[in-house]
Amino acid sequence: MSKRLCDIVASFCGLLLLAPVIAIVAWQIRRKLGSPVLFRQMRPGLNGEPFEMIKFRTMRDAVDVVGNPLPDSERMTPFGSFLRSSSLDELPELWNVLKGDMSLVGPRPLLMEYLSLYSPEQYRRHLVRPGVTGWAQVNGRNSLSWEKKFELDIWYVDNHTFWLDVKIVFLTIKKVVLRDGINEGGEASMSKFTGTK
Template sequence: MGKLYAGDDVFVYKIVKRSFDLISALTLLILISPLYLLLIILVKYKIGSPVFFEQKRSGMGMKPFYIKKFRSMTEEKDSQGKYLPDSERITQFGAFLRSTSLDELPQLISIIKGEMSVIGPRPLPTHYDAYYTAREKLRFKVRGGLISPEVMYDNIRPSWDEQLEYEADYVERLSWEIDAKIMVTVFKGLFKRYSSDYGDYERTDLDIERNGEIK
């Protein structure tokens, strides 16, 4: 269904998609700049500095880059200097940012820089790289995305196996039709995330879940 085959079609698809990414991210960032500045102030006031959370992620070709999000947790530590569990550090405002996906807005800059795409597999931490199956590594043939293919499925809390299969399938079937479907369904997906309190959803880290076994 609308699958792209090797050759000129793939080249044209990638050129047009990159152009769409750049134009749409830049336009959206300009339009929401007042909201962006307001969120910087609110995060600073309600949670503290630094305003942004940064983490090393793997992009296309497993090339690492630093992803940015608005901070949603405090930096509280125990008596031994270790961070408290995420569930104890996330703030009410931080949970709101996550559930509405507003914490993701700084990633528009990553899209403009070419590190990410509007649509694509979610960029994941670099220390997960050793734990993907050969099929799951298909995710690295394209740029990671702000909007993940999982929004096409009625599954707002996928397991790791499910999410990674959704993404591998997306890469195998790259097409205008699939990208359009994702864009149409994304608002429905965001609503479900919010109404289901997605901001409180936590998964075991992929490397821990797979017990350090390289497949």
């Protein structure tokens, strides 16, 4: 079975089986954080082509006196932290997988602004579809340095197989249960990539 066919079957079954969970999470976000329920952002996909990634929203709207968004740590709520630590915020990405924007397993889709900062070797992470989970996620997630994360991404690009993907999925479930490697140094999210020095 091809990787794409596996993605279609897995994402369709996941959306079907997890529909009650997705509905409950969406209702709780609407009640606790308001609208919109979904967070949408353009991310680079296969070969760096942009696509709209969707996740559940985890932060409240909060701005300073001139209208600029407050830092992530000030906009994050306990409920949002729970969504991230449990990876429930990632569930809508199954729709991206079904559409073909993403794969179940692959390098995580990062920000469009990073494309110009990659070395030629780091850019190779875009030779495969980005994933809901990946080799870097099961080997440290946000506790890794950017350089180590990219190293693991490139290793996956060069070595991915069906059985490696199965292993990564099961290791991901284990990581989620243990809530391991969720953020870096207590920050709400990973610090920004500024290029390899």
